Amino acid sequence: MTNNNPIGLFDSGIGGTSIWSAIHDLLPNEDSVYLADSKNAPYGQKSKEEIIHLSCKNTEFLLELNCKIVVVACNTATTNAIKELRAKYDVPFIGIEPAIKPAALNSQQHVIGILATQGTLNSELFHQTAQQFQNTKIIEQIGHGLVPLIENGDINSPEMNQLLHDYLNPMIEANIDYLVLGCSHYPYLIPQIKKILPNHIKIIDSGEAVARQTKKILVENVGLSQDTKKGKAIFYTNANSKVLSDILKHQHEVIQKDF
Incomplete structure (x- = not known):
């Protein structure tokens, strides 16, 4: 794991891009990978066990892409699963809960x-x-x-x-x-x-606070990217990519992939 590895984020869909935007604004040189589990949205009406299962699956997807930190950009996943994620995986996690x-x-x-x-x-x-x-x-x-x-x-x-x-x-x-x-x-x-x-x-909303906490935990653990160029962002979705592309104003790469 190096400090130039990407920041990973996941949400039950496109909503966590609001968190991604706040992190990208604060840490523009960081590469990032965003995972939109839109096929299973919304998480809010699922059982705790199912939310934990989906959160583990999402985390493992991001870890396979060598993410140095995982931002759980979903209130429901944070409040129901982050304790289990921290116990299971050896990577820093940032949660998001209502402010x-x-x-x-x-x-x-x-x-x-x-x-x-x-x-x-x-x-x-x-x-x-x-x-x-x-x-x-x-x-x-x-x-x-x-x-x-x-x-x-x-x-x-x-x-x-x-x-x-x-x-x-x-x-x-x-x-x-x-x-x-x-x-x-x-x-x-x-x-x-x-x-x-x-x-x-x-x-x-929680965006700016989550971005500040992400920076703090990176500095204390893995370190910030040493690249001086603007970070690259890749977005994955397991549903129709058009909505995600539209909300990102077609400025970033969106990959439609079943996971």
Whole structure:
């Protein structure tokens, strides 16, 4: 393993590209490999055992490509499987979980909303984090149907707009002042969400925090790339590559491969 090996990332689909973008912005000289397991999306309604199995399969794919670190760019996979991944594989792992802490600490109303998958909201890790902020009311909302629409490229569809209204209006009525996006797919919905939320409600996602942690762990363990040229990124998907290509604006290599 050398410090010029790529950073590996996986998600249940295209959503983790929001995490990849934050890492690429912070570490532009790093090569990277992204794995979109869109064939099995969404993970949020699967059993813990199935999520662990898929996460192991994804990790092994990335390790075969000599990735020096694995970013679990999926809230559901992190909250359900990262403990098992760290025990099984000899490589640093970076997880992603809903950014409850900054929202709770900065909320003036002591009421925050979280939009996430069922798998994340039901996980032990999420409940452990939420328990730390008992003076803050957390309005939880499962984002049923959002990930499949994003995976199909229907981000601006009437169905998406209706679902977002259904999920966000009760939070607005509950007087939240922070909305936590608890799924790496959801940052792609921020333009629509901003049209629904009043201006004073702040939106938080985990991308920049995950990027900073990735850099920290690389420096402490394997090291940063010594290349001075811009890093190369390769994206793999086991579903139709068009949606992934579209969301990347056709600027990177996308390989459709069954895995």
